[in-house]
Amino acid sequence: MKKINETHTVGPLAAFFIPQAMQIGVGFLSFASVVTKASGQDAWIAVLISGLSTLLVMWFILRLLENERKYGTPDLFSVHYRIFGKRIGAILNFLSFLYVIGFSVAYLRSIIEILQVEIFNQLSTLSFSILFCLIVWYIVIGGIRNILGVCLLSFIYLVPVFSTAIFVVPHAHFSNLLPIFDHGLQDILSSSFVSTFAYLGFEFLLFVYPFIKSPKDAKKWAYFGLLTTMYTYLMIVLLSILFFGQGELQNTIWPALTFWKSVRFPFLEHIDIICVIILLWNLVPVISLCSWVLARGIKFTFPNVKMKYSLIGILILTIVLTVLIQNGEQVKQVGALINNSGFIFIYLYIPLLLFCQWLKKILSGESA
Amino acid sequence: MFWKKKRLDQVDPDTPVKTIADLINQLKSNPDFTHFKHKGETFTCWVSFIQTMVDVDYIHRDIFPVLYSNRVHNIADAQATLPVEKIIRTKDMAVIQSKLLEGFIIIQENENRPDCLVIPSIKAQGRQVDQPEIETSIIGPRESFIESIDANINLVRKRIPIPQFSVEEMRVGKMSRTRVCILYVEGIANKENLNTIKQRITDLEIVNLIDATNLALLIADNSNSIFPQFLDTERPDRVAGAMCEGKIAVVVDGSPTALILPSTIVEFFAAYDDYFLAWPIASSYRLLRLFAIAFSAASSALYVAVLTYHYQLVPKDLMGTLIVSRSSVPYDPIIEVLLLEIMIELLREAGARLPTKVGQTIGIVGGIVIGTASVQAGVTSNILLIIIAMSALAAFITPNYRMATTIRFIRFPFIISAQILGLLGVALCFMAFVCHLIKLTSLGRPFIEPIYPVRVTDLKDAYIRLPLNQQTMRPLFLRSGDAHRSNQKRLLAKKGKHSPDIDE
Known part of the structure; x- marks a missing residue:
């Protein structure tokens, strides 16, 4: 692969905005009810644990990429090729493609599901995803800088959505938090496991990293981004526990939407539709970055295929896969699948990869 | 390819005519081309100029007396004695031709030889420096550019x-x-x-x-x-x-x-008056403009979307008002909105094209008569009339006319997408425009610069305008040769080290 031109790189702030935009998304609508299933009012501990564990994983990722820098482009594709050779590397790359496209399709389909439930019952999955993929295509042909721009804007647009949480305060019952530590470690850990889906997304730094200028500054931004996400989720869980009773919370599919239905303005009866629509903005960076990563991966594997042509194929594939998921039950299954594979990917595979890298270094007899 | 027919050989005005005689022959038939032989006692020459382009008074007053005097014996003498700066002596046909047509005088010793003097005598014509008419300001300088x-x-x-x-x-x-x-x-x-x-x-x-x-x-x-x-x-x-x-x-x-x-993009929404007012006032005007633009682009689309699909968003009391106002309107909100929008566009266009005196009258008559009559006739609801009129006003709050027309135009895609997909359509349309803006560059520099890429120092003069003495940096996106407007150190040194306490 050619060396990356400086005009196509992005500043160190990208390490903040890109993982942030990938992480926060449709997951947080159902987040509170999913997390509290096993651990009830102690769910915030579970969220804290998995949030802190993402910091550790980020350390692994940055370590892996920094070690790789002296051998060439520091991204996951070249790591695979270098450590496992061309054939196994290609298979692993293909598996990561599957993960990325799964991530993007699960995301797109679940937001369409919410739109179909909340706004238009008869919204056609096909036509919406085509319209949406047109916008994504327009972004991605502009390159990584445009994708970063959308990430940044989605962060800005989400600020008002999150600040609606202020309306919880008058209705908060602080006694809902008691008793603390009522649940066993197993309950809490199983809650942590299901909250992984909400935290997934920061591993995309594995693909974007070579495009970041001055990676030294980028590191602290990457950790800071994860902390912001953790703070956001912690707030959502805490406020949901304060706002809803336990039984009510676990029986609601999207607690955030239910909460938004109760917020009233003089000229607006409720704000759930508006918030869902603003949330759409979060979809743009996710799908764009996934498509960009796939197009780049295809170019890495087959250097003759231009990204602008493979991008069209990728978007068509995304649309087809999205249409194939037909109902809410399947959306849930796909979500669970991505959750499990993402869990394996970040908590098992990345440490393993770091270990393999170390092993390769030892075996090839380089001095440390 | 067969669809690309070969055009006729184009005449390229860049190529000069071959000789000076050709040029003179070509121009001779024009009544305003003057070409005559001056025969003096000591010096004989050919003078040619285009009468409508040169300042004839000036030639008669300052050039001919010298040329006709006995001091001049040849063309070099003429060049030395003429009281005009920037006289060119040349044989270059391209120069001669272009200068002659711009209003210079050509003086030759021999009619057929290109060796000649080219003397500037361009007639300055045009209006005086006037007050600005498009970007008017209440305070501040009142000069505007003219055609010269x-x-x-x-x-x-x-x-x-x-x-x-x-x-x-x-x-x-x-x-x-x-x-x-x-x-x-x-x-x-x-x-x-x-x-x-x-x-x-x-x-x-x-x-x-x-x-x-x-x-x-x-x-x-x-x-x-x-x-x-x-x-x-x-x-x-x-x-x-x-x-x-x-x-x-x-x-x-x-x-x-x-x-x-x-x-x-933020510069298009900044009026130059902003720099003449105290910063809190200037900032609030800028925020007002920002709000006006958002309102202008989105209001009628939101009306269509909410009334067509999302009436559950409207509170009960407001719903009552809307129903009363729309009860006599026989068709969908989209038709109503398009009707009024196009009417306002017609008024605007007519106002711009008609002569000033008629235009104002027509604007007032049209606005009032059509507005009231259409509500009374039950063709539109009066709430919509208020919204549309306000958004038309808001569009022209933009200080730049070209940007104002863009804002006027942008609402139509919004209205149509609102009809197709409701608020979702508005959101998709907004996304498409924002994505377009992210991609847009001006001379290779990002167009929505203080927002993306984020430049905090440039945000000081974007949506809000902070005090002028705090703006010590030139805009970063320009990559100017000298990034600092003023020396920060000297600025602090002048202020002194400590601020005095109360009553000190």
């Missing part, structure tokens, strides 16, 4: 009287040969920007260039975009201010506007 490029450069240069002020001239247009000047302050303006502009202007392949805004369209980064990428202004103070920031100005002969390049 020299007067325009004078207006800018007198505001920046330093030797670093540079002017570069080029000619654009195969037939119009329009003078285009690039003004910049050397050492502050970015070299790369300057070269890009020069490159783009010299690469132009056009027949005639009429106006600066015309040039702006021709050299824009993305000529398909509905957003103007270069700021056009008729205020010399604004141009001078921008040049001190490190921007580059382009003036075109015959055009009362100057271009400022590169520009960002």
